[in-house]
Amino acid sequence: ATYFENIKIKTPVKLICEEANQCIIDGNNDQVISIEELVNYGSLDTSNLIISGFTIQNGSAPNEGAGLKINGASPKFVNCDFKDNISGEYGGGVYIENASPVFSNCKFMDNTAMGKGGAGYIINSGVEFIDCVFTGNKADSDNDKTEGGALYINNQAEKNIFISRCIFDNNKADLGAAIYINNNQSSVIQYSLFVSNISNCVVGVCGTVFFSGESE
Numbered sequence: 212a213t214y215f216e217n218i219k220i221k222t223p224v225k226l227i228c229e230e231a232n233q234c235i236i237d238g239n240n241d242q243v244i245s246i247e248e249l250v251n252y253g254s255l256d257t258s259n260l261i262i263s264g265f266t267i268q269n270g271s272a273p274n275e276g277a278g279l280k281i282n283g284a285s286p287k288f289v290n291c292d293f294k295d296n297i298s299g300e301y302g303g304g305v306y307i308e309n310a311s312p313v314f315s316n317c318k319f320m321d322n323t324a325m326g327k328g329g330a331g332y333i334i335n336s337g338v339e340f341i342d343c344v345f346t347g348n349k350a351d352s353d354n355d356k357t358e359g360g361a362l363y364i365n366n367q368a369e370k371n372i373f374i375s376r377c378i379f380d381n382n383k384a385d386l387g388a389a390i391y392i393n394n395n396q397s398s399v400i401q402y403s404l405f406v407s408n409i410s411n412c413v414v415g416v417c418g419t420v421f422f423s424g425e426s427e
Contacts, residue, residue, distance in 0.1 A: 215239045220246045220286075223257055228264030231290045238270035238277070243296070245276070248283040257284040258311075262291060270296040275332060276306030278322065285311040293330070294320040301363070302332030304348065313339045319361065321347040326355065327391070328363030329382060337370040343377045350384040358421070359391035360384035360408060366395040377403045379419075385411045387421030394424035 213235040228234030236243055244267060248257050270277035278296035291314070293304040304322035317340075319330035329348035350357035360382030364372055372395055379389035388408035392398055400420070410417035 213237055216243070217241050218244045220244065220260065221248075223259040225260070226262045226265065231264040232266050232292055234264060235266045235268060237268055238296070240269065240271040242272045242277060242280060243267050243270035244279045246279070246281045246284045246286055257286055260284065260286040261289065262286065263289040264291065266292040266294065268292075268294045268296065271298075273299040275301040277303055279305040281305070281307045281310045281312055283309045285313075287313045287315070288317055289315045290317070292318045292320065293322060294318070295322070297323045298325065300324065300326045302328045304330040305332075307331065307333045307336045307338055309335050311337045314341070314343055315339075316342045318344045318346070319348055320344075323348070324350050324363075325352050326350060326357060328359045328361075329384065330361045331363070332359070333362065333364045333366070333372065335366055335370060337372070339373045339375075340377055341373075341375050344380070345377065345382055345389070346380040348382045357385045357411075358387055360388045362390045363387070363393075364390065364395050364398065365393045370395070370397065372398040374398075374400045375402055379403065379405045379408055381407045381409070383409045383411070386417055388417070388419050390420045392420070392422050392426045394426060396425060396427045398426065
């Protein structure tokens with residue numbers, strides 16, 4: 212079924228589609244899912260929050276996180292597709308801040324940010340992407356330099372980014388066609404494939420994966 216919903220989650224829940232990706236949450240040109248940890252209510256363990264088997268699509272946001280916005284929470288996404296979401300600035304597919312989510316066997320397809328992080332924008336967070344596919348995502352702007360066609364990672368603190376067995380295909384940005392990493396000192400990218408990613412290179416140094424600042 213297709214659900215035209217705009218969902219705000221503030222408590223641990225399990226949303227599971229038994230027929231993977233046959234359940235669709237359509238944002239109908241608004242932000243699709245927002246997940247926020249309620250710090251005023253004591254120790255809320257959002258690691259028990261699981262969303263599995265859904266397609267999250269057609270989200271729109273003026274600033275960030277058209278498909279999904281996570282702030283201060285640690286949900287798990289399994290067998291989910293994020294596609295055709297558009298943000299005015301950051302993280303067309305997902306926007307992650309002060310959080311520790313896990314994405315397993317997820318696909319990020321044809322998401323757009325009009326600035327940074329077509330599929331995802333990550334700030335001060337520890338995130339895992341395992342067995343994920345990023346294809347056709349782009350950072351796009353008529354006025355400014357764009358960064359991170361698939362992922363833009365901006366970690367000022369020591370937060371671990373772990374990417375394993377992922378595919379980055381046909382993503383586009385001026386700098387870091389697949390991934391742009393800024394000031395992150397603990398990034399791990401292993402056993403992953405980068406193919407046909409496109410940099411609109413006008414500065415001479417662009418890169419499929421672009422490291423900036425004090426990144427390692």
